[in-house]
Amino acid sequence: MKRTLSLLLWGIIVLLTAAAVAVIAVRRGEPINALWLVAAATCCYALGYRFYSGFIAAKILALDPLRATPAERLENGRDFLVTNKWVVFGHHFAAIAGPGPLVGPVLAMQYGYLPGTLWILGGAVFAGCVQDFVILLFSVRRDGKSLTEMAKQEIGRVGGFVAYGAVIAIIVILLAVVALIVVNALRDSPWASFTIAMTIPIALLMGLYLRRIRPGKVMEVSVLGFILVLAAIWGGQWVSLTPTLAHIFTLQGTTLSLLIILYGFAASALPVWLLLAPRDYLSTFVKLGTIALLAVGIVALHPTLHMPALTRFSDGTGPVFAGKIFPFAFITIACGAISGFHSLISSGTTPKLIARETETRMVGYGAMMCESAVAVMAIIAACVLQPGVYFSINSPAGIIGQTAAAATTTISGWGFPVTASQMQALAHAVGEQTLFNRTGGAPAFAVGMAHIFSQTLGGERVMALWYHFAVMFEALFILSILDAGTRVARFMLQDALGHISKPLGRTSWYPSILFTSAVIVAAWGYFLWQGIKDPLGGINSLWPLFGIANQLLAAVALCVATTIIIKLHRTRYAAVTLVPLVWLVAVTFTASWDKIFDANPRIGFLSQARTLAAGPATATTAHLIFNNRLDAAITGILVAMVTLVLIESLRQWLGILTGREAATLKEAPFVMTRMAEEQA
Amino acid sequence: MTRLKEFLRSLSSRPEGALERSERACGVERARVSRDYANIRAAITQATKVMLATLREIFDESAYARFLERAKLQSSCDAYAAFCREREAVKNRCHRCC
Numbered sequence: 001m002k003r004t005l006s007l008l009l010w011g012i013i014v015l016l017t018a019a020a021v022a023v024i025a026v027r028r029g030e031p032i033n034a035l036w037l038v039a040a041a042t043c044c045y046a047l048g049y050r051f052y053s054g055f056i057a058a059k060i061l062a063l064d065p066l067r068a069t070p071a072e073r074l075e076n077g078r079d080f081l082v083t084n085k086w087v088v089f090g091h092h093f094a095a096i097a098g099p100g101p102l103v104g105p106v107l108a109m110q111y112g113y114l115p116g117t118l119w120i121l122g123g124a125v126f127a128g129c130v131q132d133f134v135i136l137l138f139s140v141r142r143d144g145k146s147l148t149e150m151a152k153q154e155i156g157r158v159g160g161f162v163a164y165g166a167v168i169a170i171i172v173i174l175l176a177v178v179a180l181i182v183v184n185a186l187r188d189s190p191w192a193s194f195t196i197a198m199t200i201p202i203a204l205l206m207g208l209y210l211r212r213i214r215p216g217k218v219m220e221v222s223v224l225g226f227i228l229v230l231a232a233i234w235g236g237q238w239v240s241l242t243p244t245l246a247h248i249f250t251l252q253g254t255t256l257s258l259l260i261i262l263y264g265f266a267a268s269a270l271p272v273w274l275l276l277a278p279r280d281y282l283s284t285f286v287k288l289g290t291i292a293l294l295a296v297g298i299v300a301l302h303p304t305l306h307m308p309a310l311t312r313f314s315d316g317t318g319p320v321f322a323g324k325i326f327p328f329a330f331i332t333i334a335c336g337a338i339s340g341f342h343s344l345i346s347s348g349t350t351p352k353l354i355a356r357e358t359e360t361r362m363v364g365y366g367a368m369m370c371e372s373a374v375a376v377m378a379i380i381a382a383c384v385l386q387p388g389v390y391f392s393i394n395s396p397a398g399i400i401g402q403t404a405a406a407a408t409t410t411i412s413g414w415g416f417p418v419t420a421s422q423m424q425a426l427a428h429a430v431g432e433q434t435l436f437n438r439t440g441g442a443p444a445f446a447v448g449m450a451h452i453f454s455q456t457l458g459g460e461r462v463m464a465l466w467y468h469f470a471v472m473f474e475a476l477f478i479l480s481i482l483d484a485g486t487r488v489a490r491f492m493l494q495d496a497l498g499h500i501s502k503p504l505g506r507t508s509w510y511p512s513i514l515f516t517s518a519v520i521v522a523a524w525g526y527f528l529w530q531g532i533k534d535p536l537g538g539i540n541s542l543w544p545l546f547g548i549a550n551q552l553l554a555a556v557a558l559c560v561a562t563t564i565i566i567k568l569h570r571t572r573y574a575a576v577t578l579v580p581l582v583w584l585v586a587v588t589f590t591a592s593w594d595k596i597f598d599a600n601p602r603i604g605f606l607s608q609a610r611t612l613a614a615g616p617a618t619a620t621t622a623h624l625i626f627n628n629r630l631d632a633a634i635t636g637i638l639v640a641m642v643t644l645v646l647i648e649s650l651r652q653w654l655g656i657l658t659g660r661e662a663a664t665l666k667e668a669p670f671v672m673t674r675m676a677e678e679q680a
Numbered sequence: 681m682t683r684l685k686e687f688l689r690s691l692s693s694r695p696e697g698a699l700e701r702s703e704r705a706c707g708v709e710r711a712r713v714s715r716d717y718a719n720i721r722a723a724i725t726q727a728t729k730v731m732l733a734t735l736r737e738i739f740d741e742s743a744y745a746r747f748l749e750r751a752k753l754q755s756s757c758d759a760y761a762a763f764c765r766e767r768e769a770v771k772n773r774c775h776r777c778c
Contacts, residue, residue, distance in 0.1 A: 086730045
C-alpha cells in the first residue's frame with residue numbers, strides 16, 4: 001500500500017515536471033507565469049534528490065553510517081566538531097550562497113529565460129549538486145582535506161599546483177568582478193552611496209559593541225546593525241534630496257573604484273574583529289532574510305514574466321555581453337548550475353562538521369539545490385521587467401548610445417519597445433537620476449526585486465525604499481566577499497612566500513601583512529580599473545573571464561572526483577562525474593578559444609586589441625590594447641593549467657584501468673563510529 | 681412478564697451502550713487530537729530549536745560558547761578577544777563563495 005502511494009506520488013511529480021518544463025520550453029509569443037518556473041524547479045529538485053542522489057549514494061559512494069567521520073575522530077571543539085545535520089546544512093548554504101547565483105542569471109537573461117532556466121535545472125541536478133556531494137564525501141573520508149590537497153594526493157603534484165593557481169586566479173578575478181558590480185550599482189547614486197558608506201561606521205560600531213559592551217552576542221548586535229542599516233536607507237532618501245549632500249555622495253566610477261580599492265586594503269590589514277567579522281555577520285543576516293523574503297514574495301505575487309523564452313541575441317550579438325548561447329550562457333551562469341568555488345567550501349569547513357557519512361547527501365546535494373533555487377529566483381526577478389527596461393539598464397553606453405533618446409531608439413529597434421519617459425518614470429520611482437547603462441546585473445536585479453516586494457508589500461510608494469534595500473543587500477555581501485576574499489588570498493600568498501622567506505610567511509608580521517595585502521589589492525584593483533575604463537562596460541570581458549576560471553576549477557574538482565571513483569573500482573559509474581567534466585571542458589575550452597581568438601572584437605580579446613591598434617590613437621589606446629592582451633594571456637594560462645590536470649588525470653585513469661598502476665586511495669583508515677554503539 | 685423485563689432491560693441498556701460507545705469514541709478522538717497537537721507542538725519546538733542552533737552556529741555564538749567551555753572561562757571582553765584571535769586563525773582562512 002505504502003509502495004503504491006509512493007509510486008503514485010512520484011508519478012504525479014514526474015507528470016508535473018514534464019508539464020512545467022514543457023510550458024517553459026514550448027510556450028512562445030505570450031508571457032508565462034513565474035509559478036511555472038517555481039513548479040519546474042521544485043519538481044526537478046525533488047526527483048534529482050530522491051532518485052539521482054540516492055543512486056549515487058548507494059551505487060557509487062556506498063555511504064557508510066558506521067564509519068566515523070573526522071568530526072567524531074578528530075573532534076577538538078574548534079574546527080572539528082560533530083554537528084546536527086540541519087545546522088551543517090544551514091552553515092554550508094550560508095557559505096555557498098553569494099552574489100554569483102543572483103548576478104549571473106540576470107546577465108544571461110539577454111538570451112531569454114529558456115536557456116538559463118534549463119541550464120540551471122539540468123546543470124544543478126546532474127553536475128553542480130553531484131560535484132558538491134562527491135567532493136564533500138571524499139573530503140570527509142580524507143580527514144577534511146582541501147581540494148588542492150586531494151588533487152595533489154590523488155592526481156599528482158601537477159593537480160595540486162594547478163588547483164592552487166586556479167584558486168588564486170579565481171579569487172583575484174572574482175574580487176575585481178564583484179567590485180565592478182558594486183561600482184556600477186553605486187555610480188551617480190547619492191542614495192545608494194550614502195547607504196553603503198554608512199555600513200562602514202555601522203560595522204565598526206558593531207565590532208566595538210561585540211568586543212567591549214556585549215562580548216559574543218552576535219545575533220543581538222546583528223539585529224541592531226540591521227535596524228541601523230534600515231535607518232541608513234531611510235536617511236539616504238533625505239541625502240539624495242539635499243543638494244549639498246547629494247553632491248558629495250554623487251560619485252563617478254573612477255572615484256568609487258579608488259575608494260573601494262582603499263577600503264579593500266584597509267579591511268585586509270585591519271584586525272578582523274573591527275570591520276570584517278561584524279560586516280560578515282550583518283551581511284549573512286541580511287542575505288538569509290532577504291532570500292527567504294524574495295521566495296515568499298515570488299510565490300505570493302506569482303508575477304508574469306515579460307522576457308520572451310528566446311531573444312534575438314542567441315546569435316551572439318547581445319548587448320550585455322557578446323557571444324552565442326553555447327558556450328557563453330554556460331559560463332555566465334555558474335553558481336546556480338555548477339561552480340568550482342563550491343568545491344572549496346565542500347572541502348573546507350563543512351567536512352569537519354559532518355556527523356555521519358550519510359548526511360553528506362543532504363548537505364552537499366541538498367544545499368546546492370537551494371542555491372540553484374536562488375538562481376531561479378534571480379531569473380524571475382530579471383524577467384518580471386519589460387525587456388526594453390532590462391536592456392536599457394544592462395547595456396553599456398558604448399553599444400546603445402550616450403543619450404536616453406539614442407538608447408531607447410536602439411533598444412526599440414531590436415523589438416523591445418521602451419521610451420525615455422518610461423525609463424525616467426522608473427528612475428524617479430526608485431529614487432535614481434537615471435537607470436540607463438547600469439551594467440553588472442545588480443541594478444536590474446534590484447529593480448526586479450523592488451517590483452516584486454513593492455507589489456507584495458507597500459505598493460508603488462515604497463518602491464524606492466525596496467530598490468535601495470536590494471542594492472544595499474547586494475553591495476553589503478559583495479563588500480563582505482571583498483574583505484574576506486582579499487584576506488584569504490593574502491593568507492595563500494603568505495603561505496607561498498613563506499617557502500622563499502620565513503618572515504613573509506608569518507601571518508602576524510605586520511610588514512608582511514601590509515605587503516601581501518597591497519599585492520592582492522593591486523591585482524584585483526588593476527582588473528577593476530580596467531573594467532571601469534573599458535568602453536564596452538567591463539562586464540563584457542571580466543564576467544566571462546571569471547566564468548571561465550570558475551568552471552575550470554569545477555573541471556579540476558570533477559577530475560579529482562572521477563579519479564577517486566575509478567580508484568574505488570566503480571568505473572562503470574564514472575560517467576556520473578565524467579559527463580559533467582566533458583561538458584565543462586567543452587564549454588570552457590570553446591569559451592576560452594572564442595575569448596582569445598574570435599574575429600569579432602566584442603568577443604575576442606586579441607581582435608579587440610587589433611581593432612584598437614588600427615583605430616585612432618587616444619591617450620588610453622595603448623593601455624586598452626595591453627589590457628586585452630593581458631586578458632587573453634590569463635585565459636590561455638588557465639586553459640593550459642587545466643589541460644595539464646586533464647592529461648595527468650587521463651594518464652592515471654589509463655594506468656589504473658590497464659593495470660599498470662595500483663589504485664591506491666589516500667583515504668583515512670576505517671574506524672567504527674562510537675555513535676552506533678551509543679545508540680545501541 | 682419475561683418479555684416485558686427483556687424489553688425494559690433493552691430500553692435501559694440501549695442508550696447506555698450507545699452513550700458508552702459514543703463516549704469511548706469521543707475519548708479516543710479527543711486523545712488522538714490532543715496527541716496530534718502534542719506532536720505538532722513538539723515538531724514546531726524541535727524545528728525552532730534547530731533553526732536557532734543553526735543561526736547560533738552561523739553567527740559563531742555556539743563557537744564562542746564552546747570556546748568558553750573549553751578554556752574554562754567566563755564571558756568577558758578578554759575572553760572574546762582571545763576567541764576572536766583563535767577564530768581568525770581558523771575561520772578566516774576559509775573560502776567565501778561567489
